[in-house]
Amino acid sequence: MPEIRRVAILDDYQRTAHRYAAWESLPDGTQLTFFPFHLGGTEEVVAALLPYDVVVAMRERTPFPAEVLDRLPNLRLLVTTGPANAAVDMAAAARRGIVVSGTRAAGLTSTAELTWGLLHALTRSLPAEERTLREGGWQQTVGRDLHGARLGVVGLGGVGSRVARVGVAFGMEVVAWSAHLDPGHAKALGVTPVGKRELLSTSDVVTLHVRLSPRTRGLIGRDELALMRPDALLVNTSRAPVVDEAALLAALHAGTLGGAALDVHSTEPLPAGSPWRDAPRTVLSPHLGYVTAGTYELFYGDALGDILAYAAGEPIRVLTR
Template sequence: MPSLTRLAILDDYQGAVLQRGPWERLAGLEKTVFRDTITDQDALVARLMPFDAILAMRERTPFNRALIERLPNLKLLITTGERNRGIDAAACAERSITFCGTSSFGAPTVDVTWGLILNTMRGLAEQQANLRAGRWQQMLGAGHLGHTVEGKVLGIVGLGKLGSRVARVGAAFGMSVVAWSQNLTDEAAAAAGATRVSKAELFRMADVVSLHLILSDRSRGIVGAAELAAMKPSAVIVNTSRGPLIDQPALLAALHEGRIAGAGLDVFDAEPLPPHHPILSAPRTVLLPHLGYVSEENYRAYFETAVEVIEAFQAGSPIRVIS
């Protein structure tokens, strides 16, 4: 029967993990929670070397081959969620490290996407700040009143599981929905209530652009200066997928020059976001600290399953193994 002695719980920024799972069932396992993120690999190796089990919070700490090969005591690596592109599964297999995932709850990123869309279009955060400061119904910057989404065009880049759900909400708001991705078909778009268009058409037509792609070599920087230049001056872009999908300098230039109406971002090119990152001072932005998967329901699903994964490993019958 495999024996685990020490579990490292990584990147628990909110100190939420141990309150949202039946951890008391693992009474014989020493649990250490880390609430910060270490990017220096030597320092990370020194921290993780004593542990034979690690629970990673999504992609907050990537595990590439070089890191995995420097952790000789590691037997079990768990990611929250059912996949994690920041962990080298092949390297785990070669080192006889069992790599497992957890269940999740619903699609909380859809909620955050629409929160960003509505706040960016209507300027709700700025209006709340005006109200608290005694400025009742003061208009937004440059005299803007804000825009409704009804009657507008929603452009979905990546019409998969999340993109399709975002599209259906858009239709319920009375929006016309267009979509593009590299492999999207007319039939798949129609099934989600959208019309397939070219990439160039989407950025030219959309009043709201929402990104729902997996980050890969072919999607990195898929929104660049040309795409942003094609957008209407009144249009906004929302990204709840991965920061590097958008070319950062191009986005900053478009915002500072007023060439687009705004950006709602839950993801960034550097996370956690450094305190002096230029996006923090960019105008017409609504920024969130990568909350797409952060919800009470999702965390409970993550950590209840994580305990089950550890119990199954200890019993010699691993579950939810990712290959």
């Protein structure tokens, strides 16, 4: 049976991963290291992970292309939280004999909940008003009503459906579009299926809930942003590359878009000099959609189970693509 010697837990930003699984059940003598910071680029990743035979990656935070996998000769098991990871070169892993295991999916409800938190923060200027209040001031802005407004949901899957239900409960007119939208499912939710152009050009709020794939990369670009009303709001809790960030930033500075709330960013953690840090009419969060105790319990519990199963010679939840 494979021997487990060194295990690395990546991107433990909150220094809490040790709480969410019974890591003491790892084989005696296992060296367990929690990395509370992002490792960085290829050279930093290779240097840090060279001694480890097991790595637990937090979703797509740390890419594992062939050039990284080929330089980690000790790596035998790569665990990713979630049931898929587009940042892992599966062909290179298979060539190297590295087993890639995943965990069950989590974060559907938590991401939907955060979507509404971001939207409320944007429509009621909560970050700015909170700062003003703490500095001794009082009301500075006039908020926007959601009741009666049109909510455009792009992607009506697990997260999008939950977001749509809340929109209906708030008395919003909810419309939806995706490349493979099921009209019957939409109507059962009280949602009107529409074309992409109509959704973008008529919605007060557009919220994105699609998987990142070659088809959805750049789904919202300069032309799509130009279709949106100048007072419209964009919310992205999906993946950053779904939106052309340069085009979005330009629209915000030009005043041709009402505002944006973003939980996802092309480079994470967000660099100190990022132009998003002072972008106008924005609410930003550090990819918190999945960051809840319930999600972490499932992710880390399953990750531990993957490691123990591998050590017993019977890998589970093995990913091939």
